Amino acid sequence: AAERLANKIVLITGASSGIGEATAREFAQASNGQIKLILTARRHERLVSLSDSLIKEYPQIQIHAAKLDVTAKETIKPFISSLPAEFANIDVLINNAGKALGKANVGEIEDEDIDGMFQTNVLGLVHVTQAVLPIFKAKNSGDIVNIGSVAGRDPYPGGAIYCATKSAVKFFSHSLRKELINTKIRVLEVDPGAVLTEFSLVRFKGDAEKADEVYSGTSPLGPEDIAEAIIFGVSRRQNTVIAETLVFPQHQA
Numbered sequence: 001a002a003e004r005l006a007n008k009i010v011l012i013t014g015a016s017s018g019i020g021e022a023t024a025r026e027f028a029q030a031s032n033g034q035i036k037l038i039l040t041a042r043r044h045e046r047l048v049s050l051s052d053s054l055i056k057e058y059p060q061i062q063i064h065a066a067k068l069d070v071t072a073k074e075t076i077k078p079f080i081s082s083l084p085a086e087f088a089n090i091d092v093l094i095n096n097a098g099k100a101l102g103k104a105n106v107g108e109i110e111d112e113d114i115d116g117m118f119q120t121n122v123l124g125l126v127h128v129t130q131a132v133l134p135i136f137k138a139k140n141s142g143d144i145v146n147i148g149s150v151a152g153r154d155p156y157p158g159g160a161i162y163c164a165t166k167s168a169v170k171f172f173s174h175s176l177r178k179e180l181i182n183t184k185i186r187v188l189e190v191d192p193g194a195v196l197t198e199f200s201l202v203r204f205k206g207d208a209e210k211a212d213e214v215y216s217g218t219s220p221l222g223p224e225d226i227a228e229a230i231i232f233g234v235s236r237r238q239n240t241v242i243a244e245t246l247v248f249p250q251h252q253a
């Protein structure tokens, strides 16, 4: 993998925790630090400490850590077009920022949670993709990795909105792959099952007890397991597209 990843410029959304953070670490490790990472999220201080720890471990790595809220539509294209020159020619986009909010039936779910999920999981992902695509088209190469979910394949009661956003990610990814079929731009979708991150804490709005309940009696994956699946897809030969990857913990049904 190291050879195929060498000197790539990788943009990760939601790199401040969980799967995004683990993906940054995995790219650094798999390339032996021969990589340029653009780490984005809203919590800039977390990106700075991630960046510091990666630079310490891999002194040759290059990192641009910057605040980017994927729901702030008007800021996305300017962000991409004003990247420092050495980070401008992005090779890999990891559309990872996303969330579930609340667990409520359609009749009860709060308006702001509905909007928050669609704005982040769907519109944010679409807008970042639109902003990066011209760079990929100009050089006829690049990888777009969209983080979906088992929830986009297998709906559950109380998850109608989250499941709808993740099935939207799936069909957006499929259609975009077909739209780009005659190019060398690849579209990969990685669908995690249960992964232990801050996901549940966000979902239950900081209620740690409720967040822990979700995982009690189960053996969730770690975020690094999803990161490995992402790196596997990105480091295949150009002729190979790992279009969809569903990654479960051993005992998840």
Ligand code: NDP
Pocket: 013, 014, 015, 016, 017, 018, 019, 020, 040, 041, 042, 043, 044, 068, 069, 070, 071, 096, 097, 098, 099, 100, 120, 124, 147, 148, 149, 150, 151, 191, 192, 193, 194, 195, 196, 197, 198, 199, 200, 202, 223
């Ligand atoms: P975390 O809550 O740990 O990470 C979510 C990341 O998204 C954070 O870095 C957060 O950063 C970022 N984020 C949230 N809102 C925005 C925003 N508006 N703009 C930019 N970044 C944002 O959860 P996970 O790592 O688990 O989640 C990553 C992805 O994996 C999501 O798309 C999620 O739906 C998906 N997933 C997770 C599963 C799980 O069991 N954990 C299962 C299936 C899919 P910040 O708050 O600093 O902006």
